[in-house]
Each structure stands twice: as C-alpha cells, then as structure tokens.
Amino acid sequence: MPPAPKAAPPKKEESTAAAAPSEAGAPAKKVEKGKHAKKHKEEKGVKAMYKVEGDKISRSRPTCERCGPGYFMADHHSRYTCGHCGFTRYKQK
Numbered sequence: 001m002p003p004a005p006k007a008a009p010p011k012k013e014e015s016t017a018a019a020a021p022s023e024a025g026a027p028a029k030k031v032e033k034g035k036h037a038k039k040h041k042e043e044k045g046v047k048a049m050y051k052v053e054g055d056k057i058s059r060s061r062p063t064c065e066r067c068g069p070g071y072f073m074a075d076h077h078s079r080y081t082c083g084h085c086g087f088t089r090y091k092q093k
Helices: 016-025
Strands: 050-053 056-059 068-075 079-082 088-090
Touching: none
Parallel strands: none
Antiparallel strands: 050 056, 068 079, 079 088
16 A cells, blocks of 8 residues: 655745735835945946047957957956956966
8 A cells, every 4th residue: 555645734825915005105215325325336348348549449358369359358366367268368467
C-alpha cells in the first residue's frame, strides 16, 4: 500500500479591506532634504565615451585590441579592461 499524500498547509487569507484605507490615506514618498539627501548619479552612456572639442570628436577611452573598434575598454584605477573578452591592458606609471 503506498503512503498517504501529505495535506497542504492552510493558505493565509489576505485581507484587502484592511489594506485599502492605509494605502488610500498614506502620503506620497517623502523627498529627503538637507545633509542626508541622496545624491543621484548622472547616467554615463555614450556621451562619456567621446569628447567634443570644437568641430573635432575624439574617443576618451581606448578600444579593445582583440575585439576591434566599437568595443570600448573600462577605465579602472591602474588598468583598462574589455568587458566583452576580458582583455586587460595595464596603465603606464
């Protein structure tokens, strides 16, 4: 004779009536002001990869030697690293 299946634990009933008044009367998120306010970082994107000087456009980071043009290397403290293939080139002191 096979063992009897175990009964599932009873499900908790969620009360939507109790949650509705607190959500409706709750104020919107508070914006922090003063010295504890969070600083929002500016998203870098493509504009961080190029420098515009007058009519000339130059690349601010080197491209990967293995992957070719189009793959910029990440600029770390002491090295450049390709995120695509993992190639690392160390900076000169």
